[in-house]
Structure formats: C-alpha cells, structure tokens
Amino acid sequence: MAKNHTEAIPLKGITGKASPKPFNLHPILIGSILPFILLVVWEALSRLGVLPSYLLPAPTVIFNTIVDLGADGSLFGHIGITLYRIFLGFLLGAGVALILGSFVGIYRKAEQFFDPIIQAFRSIPSLAWVPLFILWMGIAEASKVTLIAVGVFFPVYLNVVSGILSVDRQLIEVGKMYGLNSYQLVKRIILPASLPSFLIGLRSGLGLGWMFVVAAELMGASQGLGYLLVLGQNTYSPELIIASIVLFALLGKVSDAILKVVENRSLHWQDRMEQR
Amino acid sequence: MSLQIRNVSKEFESRKAISNISFHAESGEIIGILGTSGCGKSTLLRAVSGLDTSYTGDVIIDGEVCNHVDEKLGFIFQQPRLMPWLSVIDNVSFGLKGTKEEKRSSAAKYLDLVGLKGNEKDFPKQLSGGMAQRVAIARALVTSPQYLLLDEPFSALDAFTKMKLQDLLLEIWESLLMTLKKRYTFVTDSSFLRVSLEGKKKKS
Numbered sequence: 063m064a065k066n067h068t069e070a071i072p073l074k075g076i077t078g079k080a081s082p083k084p085f086n087l088h089p090i091l092i093g094s095i096l097p098f099i100l101l102v103v104w105e106a107l108s109r110l111g112v113l114p115s116y117l118l119p120a121p122t123v124i125f126n127t128i129v130d131l132g133a134d135g136s137l138f139g140h141i142g143i144t145l146y147r148i149f150l151g152f153l154l155g156a157g158v159a160l161i162l163g164s165f166v167g168i169y170r171k172a173e174q175f176f177d178p179i180i181q182a183f184r185s186i187p188s189l190a191w192v193p194l195f196i197l198w199m200g201i202a203e204a205s206k207v208t209l210i211a212v213g214v215f216f217p218v219y220l221n222v223v224s225g226i227l228s229v230d231r232q233l234i235e236v237g238k239m240y241g242l243n244s245y246q247l248v249k250r251i252i253l254p255a256s257l258p259s260f261l262i263g264l265r266s267g268l269g270l271g272w273m274f275v276v277a278a279e280l281m282g283a284s285q286g287l288g289y290l291l292v293l294g295q296n297t298y299s300p301e302l303i304i305a306s307i308v309l310f311a312l313l314g315k316v317s318d319a320i321l322k323v324v325e326n327r328s329l330h331w332q333d334r335m336e337q338r
Numbered sequence: 339m340s341l342q343i344r345n346v347s348k349e350f351e352s353r354k355a356i357s358n359i360s361f362h363a364e365s366g367e368i369i370g371i372l373g374t375s376g377c378g379k380s381t382l383l384r385a386v387s388g389l390d391t392s393y394t395g396d397v398i399i400d401g402e403v404c405n406h407v408d409e410k411l412g413f414i415f416q417q418p419r420l421m422p423w424l425s426v427i428d429n430v431s432f433g434l435k436g437t438k439e440e441k442r443s444s445a446a447k448y449l450d451l452v453g454l455k456g457n458e459k460d461f462p463k464q465l466s467g468g469m470a471q472r473v474a475i476a477r478a479l480v481t482s483p484q485y486l487l488l489d490e491p492f493s494a495l496d497a498f499t500k501m502k503l504q505d506l507l508l509e510i511w512e513s514l515l516m517t518l519k520k521r522y523t524f525v526t527d528s529s530f531l532r533v534s535l536e537g538k539k540k541k542s
Contacts (some may be wrong), residue, residue: 232419235389239413240433240481250432254423331423333463 064186119301127305141309144275144286148317151210151278152271156264158211159218166219167226167256168248177223184216188274192281206278213274217266224254225259259330261325268321272314287313339400340364341386341485345393349383355381358395363485380416383487387413399485406417412483414491418470420462420477427458430476448476452503475503 101121107113108120115123131137162180166173191212195205229252237251279288287306294302341363356378363369371379384390388407392492392507396403399410419431430449431441449455452472462470471491478486492500 230419231415232415233421236415236419236421236432238407238409239387241409248366251421254421257423264443331461331463333422 070300083322116298117300119304123124123301124304124308127299127301128309131305140285140287140290141313143283144288145313146279147206147210147286148271148275149270150203150207151274152214152268154207155211155214155266155271156218159215159263159267160222160260163219163222164226164248164253167223168244168252173223180219184220187211189277192277196281201225201282206275206281206283207279209281210271210274211300213270214267217270218260221259221266223265225263228259229255258329261321261328263323265318265325267316268317272310276310339484340398341400342396343382343386344396344398344400346385346393346397348378348381348385348390348393356393360395380489382415382443383489387411387487389413409481410484412478412481412486413487414475414478414488415444416460416491418462418467418474420465420470420473422462424461425458426454426460426462426465426473429473430480433481434476444480445476449479451479452476453499471495472499472503481532522535 104113104118106113108118108123113120117262118159128137131140166176166180188209189208191203195208199205199208233251233255234247237247242250275286276288276291278288280292283289283292287309290306291303294300294306341349343359343361346359347357354372359382362370364370371382374380381390385393385395385500388397388405388411397405399408424432427442427445427449430445434444446455446458449458452475454472454476456470457465457469473497475491492503495503533534
C-alpha cells in the first residue's frame with residue numbers, strides 16, 4: 063500500500079541532526095545565580111581589603127553574626143516580636159480595610175460618604191502619624207501595631223474597592239435572574255469575583271507592613287529587628303545592621319511566598335498568563 | 339399560561355431603543371425577534387426578563403403585570419456568563435435550591451442532556467466557547483422555567499450541536515422566545531416578525 067503522502071516527516075530525517083536539548087534550569091537556581099556572584103565578589107573584595115570592614119563587613123562575618131545571635135537565643139526573641147507586630151498590624155489593617163472596602167464598594171452612598179476622607183488620609187505621609195500615635199498610645203505595642211495597621215490598610219482598602227467596582231455586571235445579572243437578594247449577590251458573586259483584587263491588596267499591604275514595622279521599631283523599641291538596626295548604629299556594628307536587613311529581606315520574602323501560595327490555591331480557577 | 343408584551347418602549351437618554359412593541363405568546367409557541375444589530379432585540383428581552391425595569395408598557399405573565407425578575411422566566415444570554423470560580427456542575431446548579439447533593443444530582447441530569455457528562459469537575463477556563471454555552475443552557479433549563487428567553491445563545495455553537503439543542507429545547511419548553519438575527523439578516527432595522535410554531539411538526 064502506498065504511503066500516505068500527507069504523513070509528517072520528522073525534521074531530524076531531513077537535517078540528520080537531533081535538535082539541541084534546551085538549557086533548562088530550575089527557576090530557583092536561575093534566581094540564585096546573581097546573588098551568588100555578588101556574594102562571592104563581595105567576600106573577595108572584603109578579604110582583599112578593598113572594602114573596609116568597618117563600613118561593609120564580609121558576608122561570612124554577617125552570617126557569623128546571625129549565627130551568634132541564634133546561639134545566645136536572642137535572635138528568636140527579636141524575630142518573634144517583629145513577627146508578632148507584623149501579624150497583629152496586618153490582621154487589624156487588612157480586617158478593617160476588608161470591611162470598610164466592601165461597604166464602600168457595594169453601597170454607592172457609602173462611597174460618597176467615606177471615600178473623600180479616606181483618600182485625604184491616604185495622602186498623609188505615614189511617618190507623620192508617629193508622634194501622634196506615641197502621644198496617644200505611648201511607645202508600647204499599641205502604637206507600633208497601629209502604625210503597621212495604617213500602612214497595611216490603604217493598599218488592601220483600595221484593592222477591595224476597585225475589585226468590587228470592577229465585578230462584571232453580566233455576572234450580577236445572572237444572579238438577579240435567579241432571584242438572589244443583595245446579601246446573596248455579595249456572598250455568591252461579588253466577593254468571589256473580587257477575590258483576585260483582594261489578594262493582590264493583601265500582598266501589597268504585607269509589603270508595606272514590613273516597611274512600617276521598621277519605622278515602628280525605630281521609634282522606640284527594646285526588642286525586634288528594627289531595634290537591632292538602631293543597636294548596630296549606636297554600637298558601630300555594621301555587621302549587625304546588615305544582619306538585620308538580611309533577616310528583614312528573608313522574612314519578607316517568606317511571608318510573601320506564603321501569601322503567593324494562598325493566592326495560587328484560591329485562584330486556581332483563573333485563566334492566567336502565569337499558568338503557561 | 340401566556341406571556342403578553344403590551345406597548346413596550348425604551349429610551350436611552352433621548353434615543354428610542356424600542357417603540358411600542360406588542361405580542362402575545364401562548365403555551366407551545368416560539369416567538370422570534372428579528373432585526374439588525376443594535377435594533378433593540380436584547381433591550382426588549384431585558385425588559386421582558388425584568389433585568390431592566392425602566393421601560394414603558396406592560397409585561398404580563400399569566401395574566402399579572404410583572405416588572406421584576408420572575409422565576410417563571412429563564413434567560414440564556416449571548417455570552418455564557420459562567421462564574422469562573424465555580425466548577426461546571428456548580429455553575430449549572432447555581433440557581434437551584436436544596437441540599438448540595440440534590441442540586442448536583444439535578445445539574446448532572448441536565449449536563450448529560452447537553453452532552454457534557456464527564457465535564458462536571460471542569461472549570462470554565464477549561465471549556466471551549468461552545469461547551470461553555472451548553473453549560474449556560476443547562477443552567478437555564480435546570481430551574482424549569484415556564485418561559486425561556488434566548489438572546490442569540492447558539493451563535494458560538496457548531497451546526498450539529500445547535501440543531502441538537504434546538505430540538506432539546508423544543509421538547510422541553512412550552513414557550514420559547516428567541517432572537518435569530520443571523521439566520522434572517524434580510525429583515526430591516528427594528529423589524530418585528532411573529533413566528534408561531536406548534537410542536538415539532540412545523541419547526542422545519
């Protein structure tokens with residue numbers, strides 16, 4: 063029987079060469095290349111004396127500082143109190159933003175009533191609140207947590223409102239055709255449809271939360287990673303300052319990665335570019 | 339059982355979208371609304387469905403003036419309008435009442451009817467346009483509405499599926515209101531045509 067002339071002919075058969083295997087690396091490995099090179103160069107320059115150790119100590123010195131803090135047990139106390147402040151501030155800020163944002167997003171009158179003043183508050187530089195919060199609440203935990211909550215509030219609020227306002231009107235109409243009341247529309251259509259925007263708000267809010275915890279701990283703390291920054295400055299210990307910065311970066315990255323996992327699991331139904 | 343539309347008019351700002359539309363649909367009838375794009379077919383259906391109440395005239399369902407969404411009416415939209423966060427079976431059971439098991443059981447029957455058995459756990463992003471519209475049709479049928487409003491729902495389906503679903507709808511529903519713009523493109527703007535069919539014999 064004659065061979066079907068429409069049969070595909072492998073390219074290999076024509077060229078006689080196998081196509082080269084693509085150079086595949088795990089994304090984490092790809093992302094580690096540049097930091098690794100920078101660390102090696104930094105370490106080398108420090109050891110050669112090009113970088114003065116009293117300004118920029120070598121990465122191994124910074125690593126040893128973190129290990130020493132861990133060995134004497136104080137590291138976990140500093141990390142613990144910073145995480146506690148971030149957690150409480152994030153919970154408070156995101157919670158209030160979710161409630162108020164939902165209210166403003168759903169009810170037009172509430173938007174007209176609340177939104178102008180919220181937008182005015184948003185334009186106040188965050189650090190301007192510090193003296194007022196200290197005056198009102200002292201330098202204990204309450205003022206720090208409140209400052210972090212203020213930082214978290216605005217991105218979450220804005221994303222909740224814009225998420226609700228951009229819910230597809232056509233989906234609302236489907237709900238109305240099935241006789242859903244306002245509460246059911248919110249619960250079954252508006253909130254799930256605005257979830258992607260809310261989660262983006264949470265990630266932005268958490269990022270700002272980490273910025274604000276530094277400001278909060280700089281304004282008078284006796285423990286925390288922000289306190290280590292001040293301690294490092296007062297004791298001329300650049301390795302302590304950089305160790306604290308590294309820990310902030312690591313914790314910030316880990317917390318964002320956790321939210322990213324939550325986002326991916328909650329939004330598995332989305333048809334996203336990222337899922338290619 | 340009847341659906342009566344009496345002198346329904348609708349304006350968008352100062353522009354008339356539909357003007358004094360009247361017709362009467364009895365049990366077992368199909369009414370086709372024909373007209374070019376933008377002549378007001380969807381506007382009329384939105385008024386009949388109760389999704390739009392800012393019109394003049396009356397929509398009378400079973401002898402009672404109705405200017406709100408009524409559970410006797412089902413609506414299949416031009417686009418599938420599926421909830422992207424719900425699985426296919428949960429989309430179909432969206433408008434049902436009862437326990438989860440009861441709702442899913444009813445939904446599964448209608449999914450089978452529209453040829454989507456086996457796709458219950460899929461999400462809308464995994465469906466083709468035609469499959470998504472079939473889910474929308476199942477969603478509209480599962481609540482057993484007495485009147486079904488169709489706003490060009492078959493435009494995304496292949497010819498075979500289109501015929502199959504039209505037959506299915508004719509078997510099930512006593513009254514069917516549909517727009518068929520694409521098949522009757524010769525009808526001029528704002529034209530209105532009544533097509534009366536009694537059962538399957540005349541539908542061809």
